[in-house]
Amino acid sequence: MENEKRAFEQELQNARNEAKRIEQRINELKNSKAKQEEIKEQLEKQIENTRQQISICTNRIISIQNSIDALQSDIEAKNKEFDHIKELFKKRLRCMYMSGANGQLLILLGADDFADYLARTELTRCVAEYDNALLLKITKIVESINQTKSEVEKQKQEQVNLKKTLEQKQNQLNSQVSEVNQIIRNINSQTSELNAKKQEYENAIRQVEKKIEEVLQQITALKFNGTVGFLWPVPGYYIITSPFGMRVHPITGTYRMHNGIDISGSGILGKPILAAEDGQVVIASYNAGGYGNYVMINHGKDDSSNTYATLYGHMTKYIVSVGQTVKKGDVIGYVGSTGASTGPHLHFEIRVNGTPQNPMNYFNKVK
Ligand SMILES: [Zn+2]
Incomplete structure (x- = not known):
């Protein structure tokens, strides 16, 4: 696996x-x-x-x-x-x-x-x-x-x-x-x-994304502990420099889906990134063309069999490894600007049943 x-x-x-x-x-x-x-x-x-x-x-x-x-x-x-x-x-x-x-x-x-x-x-x-x-x-x-x-x-x-x-x-x-x-x-x-060729690669990306989600679902053995909502992953930093949804990509210049939110703010570089929910690390890797150093956490299934996962991109570094169990609020890495990034920020995704959702709908309260 x-x-x-x-x-x-x-x-x-x-x-x-x-x-x-x-x-x-x-x-x-x-x-x-x-x-x-x-x-x-x-x-x-x-x-x-x-x-x-x-x-x-x-x-x-x-x-x-x-x-x-x-x-x-x-x-x-x-x-x-x-x-x-x-x-x-x-x-x-x-x-x-x-x-x-x-x-x-x-x-x-x-x-x-x-x-x-x-x-x-x-x-x-x-x-x-x-x-x-x-x-x-x-x-x-x-x-x-x-x-x-x-x-x-x-x-x-x-x-x-x-x-x-x-x-x-x-x-x-x-x-x-x-x-x-x-x-x-x-x-x-x-x-x-x-x-x-581009079409081929775009298809390949879609297929791989789909496969990842399949893997996520197969390895889900956890019970989702999502009754209180997700924790904001970078406490003290609440500026959204790029929201969820269609946008012009800041580097490639193409109009594409932004699968998450970009959290930024003065002095964010190197600040700790917290696990948004209890779960198990399923990806801790480097992706040059996109996420840079990134971590994906599987949060398990809820009572309606919906799977939840969060993704944290562009980290300076991550301090967790695949298979590791994390608790909500644990430090998993530090804010950086690795991969396709124009400045220090956290790219944060929430995927429900493999599909990226607007993370803003999953926090109980954002101060
Ligand atoms: Zn982003």
């Missing part, structure tokens, strides 16, 4: 430690998921921003291309004009000079006299000069358009390069988002694994 009980205690302690560790890990994962989601949000903002820039860039390229096309048509028109004028010029030259059989300047034949000849040659010269000037002018215009066009093409190239850079950035951001999504998926699957 003793070995069995010790094994249960060990099991309970391990399960509690593990449950606490898992909960911490789950909280860590929750935090890192929140961080990753923040990163993702930032990346998505950047992607949207880049997408807008790309769109602006694309519109610019289209608009610049339209300018280039317009300039190109201008150039083509001017080139046509140039060719046309050149053609007319050639024709005129042919008319003026090439009408003779021997390649002579037969233009003279139509002249009535020398003055007329001079006038004709002067005219020829003028026509040539005029056409030349016109061709030169067109050439200059084409040159100027070409220059504008190459400037605009340079602008277009700049935009094309910018667009390429933006698209690369976009791709990079997209792959970053995929990475973050992968991380979030990993976190999610780790979290659900841990939640399943």
Whole structure:
């Protein structure tokens, strides 16, 4: 029976430690998921921003291309004009000079006299000069358009390069988002694994608690001497820093049942803890994840076959041993802060038929 009980205690302690560790890990994962989601949000903002820039860039390229096309048509028109004028010029030259059989300047034949000849040659010269000037002018215009066009093409190239850079950035951001999504998926699957594990441990704790109560009931051979009610376990200290019932655990931060009351007060550290009723010590042990040094006393069965037990946690040390019989008011240990505790106090439980009850209902009078 003793070995069995010790094994249960060990099991309970391990399960509690593990449950606490898992909960911490789950909280860590929750935090890192929140961080990753923040990163993702930032990346998505950047992607949207880049997408807008790309769109602006694309519109610019289209608009610049339209300018280039317009300039190109201008150039083509001017080139046509140039060719046309050149053609007319050639024709005129042919008319003026090439009408003779021997390649002579037969233009003279139509002249009535020398003055007329001079006038004709002067005219020829003028026509040539005029056409030349016109061709030169067109050439200059084409040159100027070409220059504008190459400037605009340079602008277009700049935009094309910018667009390429933006698209690369976009791709990079997209792959970053995929990475973050992968991380979030990993976190999610780790979290659900841990939640399943946590559930297992919580079930284990419940089972062990149940087993302890079974052991308590099996070893009950005492007659409950509960006619006058329980004795307050730390005389002179009546401050309840945490009552019985659901609460946020001061260390794990989770919302859980508080199975007892926490009795505290200035100077309580090291004060004697008294057995609340006659009984037999069934547990005197250390539990790192919870009760620290703690003692459980079995007080036996009453006439209606209800079993009573009290539990005293976080002791500096206990001075009783398992199997020892104690009298109401005997010192069993001293107030401390061992186990899951944030300061010196006595965690005190009353269990009736294995179920923790509000101890405040079991004292006759509390001064
Ligand atoms: Zn407590």
